[in-house]
Amino acid sequence: MAKLTKKAKTLATAVDVLKLHGIDEAIALAKTHATSKFDETIEVALNLGVDPRHADQMVRGVVTLPKGTGKTVRVGVFARGAKADEATAAGADVVGAEDLMDAIQGGKIDFDRCIATPDMMGLVGRLGKILGPKGLMPNPKLGTVTMNVAAAVEAAKGGQVEYRVEKAGIIHSGIGKASFPAEDLRANFDALVDAVVKAKPTGAKGKYVRKVAVSSSMGPGIKVDTAEVAGA
Template identity: 70%
Template structure:
């Protein structure tokens, strides 16, 4: 009941038929983030794509300038010196067949999965488990690599993966409600820029169609798409 009242009060604080600049929306989102924890600020973007076509898939990684404020758990499939390198870089779970057995048993204690190339025959057998969770390592995303230290460090530093869902919508956390407005603006525009640069060749018409900003427990606020561009007027 308290959550419903809080959400109703949030919707009453702005005009739901209006679109807001990024600066205005951030102030509204932060003002409505009244949960007892530091809520995540989340953005959703509707893209003019059809992800059912291979040439219109949008996916990538970006290191947000100010991090996400979230502690990401990183799992690494590696052996020998590379396993030691992963642990030294701060990986939470490292292993080979032993880690695969844990995953098969439903014990998935990581939010990002990295693997060295020689481990992909083993990891590939876990595709039906890791794939639907968006955890399958991918060379194009830099999560299949010999640079284990760099990949783990980037993930821990606030790297965000973005991926269009079936309806062509991308959801991503861009920071915490406790972040300064300027830091949230910088993060959001960096993400929007990365998504814009990832525009597939098969996409026709308007690419970035709609966007909305919210906190974990707060209402969604419609954004003026033009205000997402780097260098846009405040």
Template identity: 70%
Template sequence: MAKLSKKQKAAAELDGEKLYGIEEALKMLRDMASKKFDETVEVAMNLGVDPRHADQMVRGMVSLPAGTGKEMKVAVFAKGDKADEALAAGADKVGAEDLMEDMQAGNLNYDRVIATPDMMGVVGRLGKVLGPKGLMPNPKLGTVTPNVAQAVKDAKGGQVEFRVEKMGIIHSGIGKLSFKDADLKANFKALTDAIVKAKPSGAKGKYVRKVTVTSTMGPGLKVDLAEVEGA
């Protein structure tokens, strides 16, 4: 049996029920982190909702003030001047029917897909391809818009989508362990505030039930709900 490292032993001995302030949690994750790569810091929020019901779905976009530390790949469906604007804003791929065919062929290595309203007839044919990957452009999320340049800049600048999963949990990255504490705290606050504000009309009882912060290789640490506005 392989011997556990000191960091692995420390993680195994953690009190799974202890509640941490966000600063203390970040310090612990850094203390236990691998030095081999820059781990991503992730937040999981357990919510008192059942997303099988439309009036309990939680979904939205939020701009993380310190960015994500990840390079976002963005595809845009647009023609003419709008296509030029998207390219100038930094889109990785811009097209129309040609882009649709490329995606149908399995080229889906994108983090965000944006479309102008007039292109939705083309994009609609990709529902079975983009839908399961959560990439289908949606006007409620600002990814169907005539202002494609701003949508591309937002995506590249640290805007992330959050969406509740089957068990009522939202997972989202908020940056890298190499970020300053102040930046991770600002991103944590932006994300949790946005999720609290997105509380759906059908949510009954306690909305935010548990918040956990972790890193790629680190343990999950429960965050004191006092750190989450409106929890």
């Protein structure tokens, strides 16, 4: 186990690690413990009663955070002709076809989200081993394989985030920056939880949302009382 730094130990002792907090209190505490020189991200960890090794217990989707993410998101789009023009007009940062594939194969991935028109998936499929592990592979279920590239680009830049349950049954997601007003972070928290609850898989057994914690990038985890979490 990695040793805690002196600062981490100080922060951890400043929070009662056993106490369950209300959502608003947890967000306020997370903001208080965001003391780094950079604007830390406020993060949420949702421990779900699922085993993602089983296909009928996978939880994955997208949600638009109403108050945005506070991050500048670079978007890459695989498209040709008029659709490429639409993507560029909508604000895509990188647009291309074979040229974009060559750049990616050469090690240049200059985007955070990747979108493709359906006719480009034969090309994009060759990049699966590169884009897949980075979570960048376009997926029709996530709205990133679409003919409506303009809307997809605008959504990606307008606060839409992807969430996916990890092996341990936990979803990690940012809900904004520590500089955000507490009420904006709460609005984003509620939007994320609502989306995850609605995405409850058919194979989930027992209590769905088992544990919730809020933290800043460098701060301690602050436990949230799941009784306050709608749909838990």
